[in-house]
Amino acid sequence: MSDVTLHVRNAACAAAVLCFGLAGADALAAGEQAEQFTPEYLQLHTTYDAKHSPKIVAPDSVKRGDWFTVTVSVGAGSQHPSLGEHSIRYIALYKDSVEIARAYLHPVYSAPTVTFTVALDEGGSLRALAEPNHSSAWETSKKIEVRP
């Protein structure tokens, strides 16, 4: 049984009360969701994995403000598959702590290979993140020099 009383006197308040169904078979019952947490989801993966680590193709050195392409693919030798139940959700590109581009890839239709066109202000590390649906993201980095 649900009993919700919501009283808002201030006209600038917006309220969202979300009540989930509570039937025994509710797909989102807490006990069931807790079982979904496998160790693969616990933290960003920075170790090398032949199937999941992104591969970055980019110049070693660029001129400040010049456009260049960065191609990120996922999987060494062959690409990570793009299946309904198992695919790469997105590929994101960072320069050190700053995100600079991100592509969301739809299962079945998109392969995990994308080319961005970027420019940099300072040198540092290009970081590519690729996140499959069955784990948290995998990261690879590559040093890049930026000439004045």
Place this chain on the structure above:
Amino acid sequence: MSDVTLHVRNAACAAAVLCFGLAGADALAAGEQAEQFTPEYLQLHTTYDAKHSPKIVAPDSVKRGDWFTVTVSVGAGSQHPSLGEHSIRYIALYKDSVEIARAYLHPVYSAPTVTFTVALDEGGSLRALAEPNHSSAWETSKKIEVRP
């Protein structure tokens, strides 16, 4: 065997040549990928489905330019599950042909319920799209009046 010759004379050209591995077991071989296309992916779903149609909670009428909340959830009665191999990839909100907000949801950690804070210029149809990983998106719409 691979033989690539790339000759670029114009310094403003950027080239990306992507060669996929061609071993017999290549996960992305064409024959295998073609088998991934099931009818569920062929077009946007606008019919009602108890498990996949988005549910829109929003006012019937708002004042032009006033902020209000729109809550979109997926699934009638109980929510669509958020499992590693089966989840809602994103929920997007449109006003007729114009996209106005989109949330990407990570499997296991995010339930397919999100509340956006939006304002409108003209009345029409709020449209919510929810896309699972095993089909193309499902759409629901709701009329909304915008008062001057």
Place this chain on the structure above:
Amino acid sequence: MSDVTLHVRNAACAAAVLCFGLAGADALAAGEQAEQFTPEYLQLHTTYDAKHSPKIVAPDSVKRGDWFTVTVSVGAGSQHPSLGEHSIRYIALYKDSVEIARAYLHPVYSAPTVTFTVALDEGGSLRALAEPNHSSAWETSKKIEVRP
């Protein structure tokens, strides 16, 4: 003055009450926001515009399930600029009603040119949408044949 009473008896209810500040200079006051709605935001743009219409480079015909690249750029002759206050927010690729890839581009760092790697099930129209920050999205389409 704000007076909020929230009473929830059902443990499965989650409530979010959002109260915005109400100072006279509040950046989100309704009157001010209404002034932000210019005609450019009212609907998806499908007419041709030299500066904003996406340009699609893709094959005219592909084999079902074969991977191929689609490059989408924005602007004819030269690219749309990527400035802090004026840039392309994202480029999205659809096959008729189905979204198949989307790249969010960060101002200053990303140029509005992206290459996706995709495969198709059936022929139809590739549609590219590019959305700047000062209007709703611009769309271009290109017919593509899919051979069995």
Place this chain on the structure above:
Amino acid sequence: MSDVTLHVRNAACAAAVLCFGLAGADALAAGEQAEQFTPEYLQLHTTYDAKHSPKIVAPDSVKRGDWFTVTVSVGAGSQHPSLGEHSIRYIALYKDSVEIARAYLHPVYSAPTVTFTVALDEGGSLRALAEPNHSSAWETSKKIEVRP
């Protein structure tokens, strides 16, 4: 003048050659783009800023696997504006190094306040990132306990 020769013998190679126009007034000429890099874009901002730091509303303690809501807004006291040339591009939510939800917000139509519904496996820091178009992202974190 541009002279591109591309010879690919391996049928599994896909090539994208992107040539930008080179007229003197090209909006993307290197010299002009370099001027767009202001110090605000150089790194993730973790200091407090009344206008840009995200505000996280979430429980201090939750049960493992139980769904709860997290509301993230931007700006203390009043919200960050949502104007065509100045707005929040996205709000992302992390649990330590793992991204768990992200909402892209469209200028003019969306205010930078979003509510996600999430569940956690382990305690740690909820981190909210909000990225305006005129700088890199701003981050705020909040400790959260997860009970078994």
